[in-house]
Amino acid sequence: MSGLPTIALIGPGAIGTTVAALLHEVDRTPMLCGRTAHPQLVLHHDEGKIIVPGPVLNNPSIVRHPMDLVFVAVKTTQVADSAGWLAALCDENTVICALQNGVEQKTLLEPFVNGATVLPSVVWFPAQRESDTSVRLRAKPRLTLPDVPLAQLVTDALSGTRCTVELSSDFVSLAWRKLLQNAVAGLMVLTNRHAGIFSREDITQLALAYLHECMIVAHAQGAVLQDSVLQEIVNGFQCAPADLGTSILADRKANRPLEWDIRNGVIQRYGHSKGIPTPISDILVPLLAAGSEGPG
């Protein structure tokens, strides 16, 4: 690579708009690759708003050459539909930073990326799309990446932006820590409620029992996490604004497919493969899957 890296972003939704806006603010505007040709992207943050000029491109045939760095922020349920973008933007020299939840980003993306290197990330911050498609950032942006040499490209791209990037030598544990948080957030979908539900004693008990089950699977997958993490996760939801949602609840409310498999199904799947009983998952996962896909 000579000169500044070329950067594209696929999926300018809640997380994608946030990262595109933060890059734009430091004059590193990525190529905006989406599904809908939004005329511009708008991010509202604590101190004001950032407008990224569009339009969002919606046809991969416009791409003339692969990019050095591609941020992928489509839902994991939308990866296959983004195959055209991934094929056009990636080759074996490209680094892909997956801005997606779960612990399976590499497995999900690698079939589509022409030999590019997929770096998973943990996206710690909540962002929500408003009805006018602008995005509201609800915490300070923060990412964790595995501490590998190619992560430097992402760190450099985001240097000087509002987004903190941390590198971890134990990325697996952090990714599972976040997965546990996402798994228990599934209770918001099943109750059709926001974080306020975690102030209920019955939901707290259910959340802790479910997290305990998830933790056994996490340990079996090599995550090093203390038991105190379970209460910390519940405390986090209890301290959050009562109206704070989660991206899977936004999808439920909009009747879109849910990321139930990478957030909840994954724990049941890995549990079953290791002979670990998952009685709570065995109830929650079919309810989330049926809510997502029906029929009916």
Ligand SMILES: NC(=O)C1=CN([C@@H]2O[C@H](COP(=O)(O)OP(=O)(O)OC[C@H]3O[C@@H](n4cnc5c(N)ncnc54)[C@H](OP(=O)(O)O)[C@@H]3O)[C@@H](O)[C@H]2O)C=CC1
């Ligand atoms: N929102 C959050 O607070 C957090 C989300 N995450 C994770 O980040 C990932 C992204 O979530 P989020 O930003 O909420 O998702 P959104 O639904 O807000 O955004 C998805 C974006 O992808 C676009 N898209 C859909 N299909 C395609 C396609 N075929 N080609 C190109 N673009 C496409 C959508 O376009 P269109 O404009 O047409 O809808 C939309 O802009 C998920 O894995 C989520 O779990 C992680 C942490 C926090």
Ligand SMILES: CC(C)(CO)C(=O)C(=O)O
């Ligand atoms: C809000 C947050 C950070 C935790 O649930 C998230 O990951 C999501 O909305 O998907």
